[in-house]
Amino acid sequence: MSGWQLVGLTIIGALVVVFVHDVTQRRHAVLRTFPVVGHLRYLLEKAGPELRQYIVADNDEERPFSRDQRRWIYAIAKQENPNFGFGTDNDVDTVGHVTLRHAAFPVLAPIPPGAPVPCPKILGGWRNRPGAFRPASVVNISAMSFGSLSGSAVEAMNRGAALAGCLHNTGEGGIADHHLQGGDLVFQLGTGYFGCRDDQGDFSMDQLLETVGRGPVRAIEVKLSQGAKPGLGGLLPAAKVNNAIAVARGVPRGRDVASPNGHSAFGDVAGLVDFVEAVADATGLPVGIKSAVGQEQFWTELTRHMSDTGRGPDFITVDGGEGGTGAAPLVFSDHVALPFFQGLVVVHRSLAAAGLHDQVVVVGSGKLGLPERAAGALNLGADMVSVGREAMLAAGCIQAQRCHTGHCPTGVATQSWWLERGLDPASKGARVGNYIVGLRRELLKVAHACGTTHPALIGPDGLAVVGQGGAMVAAHQWFGVDPNHSHPPGRSAGLLQSDD
Numbered sequence: 134m135s136g137w138q139l140v141g142l143t144i145i146g147a148l149v150v151v152f153v154h155d156v157t158q159r160r161h162a163v164l165r166t167f168p169v170v171g172h173l174r175y176l177l178e179k180a181g182p183e184l185r186q187y188i189v190a191d192n193d194e195e196r197p198f199s200r201d202q203r204r205w206i207y208a209i210a211k212q213e214n215p216n217f218g219f220g221t222d223n224d225v226d227t228v229g230h231v232t233l234r235h236a237a238f239p240v241l242a243p244i245p246p247g248a249p250v251p252c253p254k255i256l257g258g259w260r261n262r263p264g265a266f267r268p269a270s271v272v273n274i275s276a277m278s279f280g281s282l283s284g285s286a287v288e289a290m291n292r293g294a295a296l297a298g299c300l301h302n303t304g305e306g307g308i309a310d311h312h313l314q315g316g317d318l319v320f321q322l323g324t325g326y327f328g329c330r331d332d333q334g335d336f337s338m339d340q341l342l343e344t345v346g347r348g349p350v351r352a353i354e355v356k357l358s359q360g361a362k363p364g365l366g367g368l369l370p371a372a373k374v375n376n377a378i379a380v381a382r383g384v385p386r387g388r389d390v391a392s393p394n395g396h397s398a399f400g401d402v403a404g405l406v407d408f409v410e411a412v413a414d415a416t417g418l419p420v421g422i423k424s425a426v427g428q429e430q431f432w433t434e435l436t437r438h439m440s441d442t443g444r445g446p447d448f449i450t451v452d453g454g455e456g457g458t459g460a461a462p463l464v465f466s467d468h469v470a471l472p473f474f475q476g477l478v479v480v481h482r483s484l485a486a487a488g489l490h491d492q493v494v495v496v497g498s499g500k501l502g503l504p505e506r507a508a509g510a511l512n513l514g515a516d517m518v519s520v521g522r523e524a525m526l527a528a529g530c531i532q533a534q535r536c537h538t539g540h541c542p543t544g545v546a547t548q549s550w551w552l553e554r555g556l557d558p559a560s561k562g563a564r565v566g567n568y569i570v571g572l573r574r575e576l577l578k579v580a581h582a583c584g585t586t587h588p589a590l591i592g593p594d595g596l597a598v599v600g601q602g603g604a605m606v607a608a609h610q611w612f613g614v615d616p617n618h619s620h621p622p623g624r625s626a627g628l629l630q631s632d633d
């Protein structure tokens with residue numbers, strides 16, 4: 134055998150060893166799915182920051198999540214060093230830049246590992262639902278259906294929720310076995326009534342009760358719209374409707390499944406409130422709504438009706454126009470629905486005008502899985518935040534932005550068995566859990582720096598925005614929120630009670 138042949142054989146042998154290692158290991162989805170060539174990604178990832186720094190984009194340019202933001206999420210999820218060196222590379226005096234105002238005398242108490250950060254309000258409290266409870270975590274996992282996410286990704290989310298002690302929203306695709314890994318659930322129903330529909334596709338209370346009985350469902354969310362595509366129906370193509378998805382959704386296998394752009398069970402404010410109350414009466418659970426914010430009149434009318442009748446949703450999830458989706462037309466993602474903070478202000482103002490701001494739980498979503506945005510949401514009146522794409526990143530998503538093609542390379546947003554096989558639910562579930570716990574911890578650190586013990590208790594003077602001309606403006610003034618409404622007495626009183 135010549136020397137060259139020996140070299141060739143050695144290389145082939147080495148590649149076979151790498152191939153076998155990659156395809157059998159469970160740590161990296163990309164390598165498990167794309168053995169050998171997947172290493173290129175890690176090489177490029179390593180060299181990427183330098184290449185980008187000099188040639189393409191800087192650390193804060195990429196969207197929706199910048200390199201810095203993704204690096205922070207990955208580090209927290211993998212329990213690696215999440216710190217950054219040399220100081221900020223942000224333009225901290227750009228108009229709109231958010232600054233937390235720390236206290237001269239921070240809270241000194243150490244933050245124990247896994248320290249709890251509960252919701253300031255009781256979910257279901259104002260309507261005295263039998264299943265009312267105080268959510269243990271201000272950070273929870275946002276609605277992402279089985280169908281848009283792979284079964285392995287759903288399983289990782291639920292395992293993560295169990296580890297972090299937070300709530301996992303099912304999204305509007307029903308409940309599958311993947312959801313039943315120990316994490317508490319919020320069951321979401323949308324216009325397709327998946328998991329709670331009759332043969333005609335209309336809402337069925339009997340089906341709802343059956344589905345809710347399948348798992349540890351703690352609350353129900355009626356989805357009116359989501360920020361990335363409000364007022365738009367959806368179509369799950371027949372090719373994606375495999376057996377598991379058909380069973381979870383209660384639809385025939387192998388046929389297109391359409392979700393209309395509005396509900397057939399109600400068509401106005403009074404009907405919506407009646408529906409919420411009927412679902413709450415039948416299940417005993419807190420029931421809320423999720424919506425992006427468009428025309429303001431709806432919110433005025435809804436909150437007025439709630440205050441007049443003493444009935445209505447226990448919680449309102451406000452989803453920002455910058456929120457994520459599995460698939461949406463560009464015009465909807467880019468131009469329909471208010472951005473989160475502006476939407477939050479509309480909803481909060483309406484609740485306050487109706488005297489309900491101390492009763493109804495407000496949940497926020499829309500890139501709130503980053504500590505400064507989550508702290509801002511809590512400061513301006515949200516009681517909890519839900520994280521969608523950030524939890525996907527923790528589960529291995531590399532922001533390939535291919536959710537709509539079914540070819541997600543990391544197995545997160547796909548139904549391809551080969552791609553999904555790359556995602557190990559156990560290790561990725563641990564990362565999702567680490568990420569939620571880590572975000573809560575970061576929020577606690579910020580709270581301590583601002584002189585208080587819970588991020589929802591950071592006072593109205595704790596958040597400022599760079600205004601026109603460079604002057605610092607209180608965030609409440611900037612967004613038009615009355616501090617008495619975002620910081621009602623019930624908020625601090627609730628957090629001081631430890632036994633509910």
Ligand SMILES: Cc1cc2nc3c(=O)[nH]c(=O)nc-3n(C[C@H](O)[C@H](O)[C@H](O)COP(=O)(O)O)c2cc1C
Pocket residue numbers: 275276277278281282303304305306321356358359360423452453455456457458459498499500501502519520521522523536546
């Ligand atoms: C892949 C994917 C699937 C989603 N599925 C749903 C869904 O079924 N129901 C829903 O209300 N929102 C859905 N959303 C929106 C998220 O729940 C969330 O509101 C939005 O992404 C904003 O949160 P984020 O910025 O933390 O991702 C989905 C988002 C993504 C990325």
